[in-house]
Amino acid sequence: MTDRYDVLYKVVLVGDLGVGKTSILQRYKFGVFEENYKATIGVDFTVQTLTIDNKTVKIWDTSGQERFKAMIPKFYRDAHAALIVFDVTNTESFEGVGKWLQDVNYFSGLRTTSLLLGNKCDLINERKVKLCDAQSFALRNDMLDVIETSAKENSNIDEAFLQLSKELLKRE
Numbered sequence: 301m302t303d304r305y306d307v308l309y310k311v312v313l314v315g316d317l318g319v320g321k322t323s324i325l326q327r328y329k330f331g332v333f334e335e336n337y338k339a340t341i342g343v344d345f346t347v348q349t350l351t352i353d354n355k356t357v358k359i360w361d362t363s364g365q366e367r368f369k370a371m372i373p374k375f376y377r378d379a380h381a382a383l384i385v386f387d388v389t390n391t392e393s394f395e396g397v398g399k400w401l402q403d404v405n406y407f408s409g410l411r412t413t414s415l416l417l418g419n420k421c422d423l424i425n426e427r428k429v430k431l432c433d434a435q436s437f438a439l440r441n442d443m444l445d446v447i448e449t450s451a452k453e454n455s456n457i458d459e460a461f462l463q464l465s466k467e468l469l470k471r472e
């Protein structure tokens with residue numbers, strides 16, 4: 301018999317380079333934030349194991365580098381969910397969301413649920429993407445929701461992972 305503690309999910313974390321994917325994961329898992337940019341060189345993706353709400357969730361984080369392209373099918377295969385991240389101060393990163401969503405839907409399978417995260421919401425004076433625009437994108441594209449986060453100030457990080465895990469459990 302499998303109890304709830306054994307449930308294992310695969311979640312992919314995607315979005316343009318520099319939007320804060322690794323920072324969000326580091327903040328959630330270790331409670332830390334690194335100001336200086338340190339891109340991981342030579343690694344296509346890393347996997348972090350989290351326990352959310354008594355469930356084991358493996359989060360696959362991309363490095364966002366070009367050579368990653370060859371790994372795409374393996375990266376997405378059998379993912380239960382995706383966290384698609386953009387940077388609220390970077391319009392291009394928001395425009396890139398559609399492409400990431402397309403990859404998720406194409407490579408992961410039909411039942412993948414996607415949650416949209418608008419990160420860096422602490423940079424209030426540099427904001428370019430309106431919450432209502434992100435919301436209407438999420439609605440139009442059957443995404444679960446949009447949550448504005450700050451890995452830097454620890455806003456809505458726990459909430460985002462909790463909402464994701466609740467949705468995963470619902471789908472069993």
Ligand code: GDP
Pocket residue numbers: 315316317318319320321322323324334335336337338339363364419420421422423449450451452453
């Ligand atoms: P990734 O390429 O998507 O993994 O992005 P990183 O996590 O490496 O972050 C890119 C840069 O953005 C780093 O300099 C981070 O310190 C910074 N950053 C990440 N999240 C936030 C945030 O919530 N607020 C602010 N102000 N900066 C952030």
Ligand code: MG
Pocket residue numbers: 321322323340361362363
């Ligand atoms: Mg990263």
